[in-house]
Amino acid sequence: MIIALTNQKGGVGKTTIAVHLAYWLSLQGSVVLVDTDVQQSSSNWLTDLKIPFAITDDPEDLLDLLPELSQKYDAVIVDGPAGLSEVTKSILYGCDLALIPCKPSGLDTHSSHKILRILSQAQRIRNNFPKAALLLNQAVKGTILLKESIDLLSKSTVPLLSTIIYNRQSISDAPGQGITVWQDPTPAAKIASQDFESLFRESLKLINGY
Numbered sequence: 001m002i003i004a005l006t007n008q009k010g011g012v013g014k015t016t017i018a019v020h021l022a023y024w025l026s027l028q029g030s031v032v033l034v035d036t037d038v039q040q041s042s043s044n045w046l047t048d049l050k051i052p053f054a055i056t057d058d059p060e061d062l063l064d065l066l067p068e069l070s071q072k073y074d075a076v077i078v079d080g081p082a083g084l085s086e087v088t089k090s091i092l093y094g095c096d097l098a099l100i101p102c103k104p105s106g107l108d109t110h111s112s113h114k115i116l117r118i119l120s121q122a123q124r125i126r127n128n129f130p131k132a133a134l135l136l137n138q139a140v141k142g143t144i145l146l147k148e149s150i151d152l153l154s155k156s157t158v159p160l161l162s163t164i165i166y167n168r169q170s171i172s173d174a175p176g177q178g179i180t181v182w183q184d185p186t187p188a189a190k191i192a193s194q195d196f197e198s199l200f201r202e203s204l205k206l207i208n209g210y
Contacts, residue, residue: 001207002066002076004095004130008115010082012101013137015042016171018079020196021203022051023180029074036062036087041175042079048178057081059090066094084114092122097207098132100158104139104149116158131206135161135199159206163199168192 003021005014019042022033033053035043043053054069056062069076080091092098098119102112112134119132134153139146146164153160165171170181170189181189181196 001074001097002070002078002095003097003099003203003207004078004080004091005099005101006078006080006088006091006115007100007102007112008082008084008088009102009112012103013165014101015045015079016175017099017101017135017137017165017196017199018042018077019045019049019175020180021200022046022075022077023049023182024196024200025075025077026051030072031075031077032069032073033077033079034062034065034069035079036091037079037081045175045178049180057087059086062087062090063094084118088115089118089122092119092130093126095130097203098130099203100132100134101137102134102149102153104136104143104146112153112156116156119158132158133161133203133206134158135163135165135203137165138167139164140167161199161202163195163202165195165199166192 005018022031025031033042033046035053035055036057038057040055043055046053056065078091078095081087100115134156168188170184170186170192174180181192
């Protein structure tokens with residue numbers, strides 16, 4: 001099972017979701033994360049969490065690496081780079097599920113069509129793979145902007161996950177502390193961990209039986 005977090009936009013939370021997903025899946029089986037971002041934020045974070053990772057920003061190496069790792073681990077998580085590079089294309093040609101985080105902002109939701117176009121091209125070649133879903137991240141409850149983003153993304157040909165990850169301080173603080181929200185004892189972190197678990201369970205339903 002190869003799950004990728006990808007979007008051409010930076011700052012939408014790909015790394016945060018990828019690391020939390022890797023940690024959550026590590027409680028159930030063997031997991032490795034592939035860090036394709038030049039900043040290597042996820043691999044630095046995973047060093048503290050003692051979760052294995054690989055680093056590459058070479059698109060051809062990536063196409064060879066993903067199936068190789070999928071034979072060794074129960075799950076492979078890919079933290080994709082910002083931008084529509086050849087690496088992004090290789091990720092979509094190599095993964096089973098592509099999760100596309102979006103922030104509830106006009107620029108982010110309107111720009112999602114770019115990654116969706118490349119996704120559609122990959123699905124035509126790969127017989128409807130990868131499975132894919134949009135998700136809203138860093139949202140603020142009760143805002144008009146959130147409602148407008150839900151309305152807009154719900155019209156996409158790619159499904160929008162019903163679980164929303166809200167903007168919480170415990171999530172923002174986790175990378176600097178080298179932890180996930182599961183290691184944070186505060187009540188807010190507990191709520192965040194429940195949101196993440198709901199998101200991940202909903203995501204896995206898209207590839208159950210693959």
